[in-house]
Amino acid sequence: MASAVRRPPVALFDLYSRRPVAASRSSVPAKARARARAARAEEADLAMERMRRIAAELGREFGLRAAVVEAEREGVNGHYGACFEDGTIRIRLRHAVTGRLLKESSLVDTLCHELAHLRHFDHSPEFRDLYFRILEEARARGHYRPGPEWRLEQRPLFGDERCGTEARQGAGGP
DSSP, X not given: OOOOOOOOOXXXXXXXXXXXXXXXXXXXXXXXXXXHHHHHHHHHHHHHHHHHXXXXXXXXXXXXXXXXXXXXXXXXOSOSEEEOTTSEEEEOOBOTTTOOBOOHHHHHHHHHHHHHHXXXXXXXXXXXXXXXXHXXXXXXXXXXXXXXXXXXXXXXXXXXXXXXXXXXXHTTOO
16 A cells, blocks of 8 residues: 655755755756757857868868868767778867867867878877978968967877877777
8 A cells, every 4th residue: 555655845956046946957948948059059060160161171282181070979078089090080179178169279270180190090200290280281371370389388198199099098998
């Protein structure tokens, strides 16, 4: 037989204002969430359209052709970009913590790195030479504007000059 004990309703409170919050999934109205999603998608579409134009322009200059240049899936934060043997290039558009669109100079830097992988699928001296030549061409064409000459003093992201996947593989990773 079912118990006749009634459970009290659960009260939810906002941690900052300490005001009660409705028990719905979000206190943001559904229409506002839908508008925010649409704006985010439009922002991503515009960024990728620009990256595809830049990839085609730089690719013609260096004899490189990406089969597809697309945005990395939402929630993938282990790398800024990826290049696959079939010529597909994926670029992460958003900051891992804030979710904001990355600066254009970061996106172009990643694009140049992945374009260089179309010819050299490693991080050899030949790869680095091509990558820096593509990056300099992007700068000359006005696509890459990172600010001060920081790149000359920048330490490699991975101490052994390898990207994340290679560094993990060398350390017994996947």
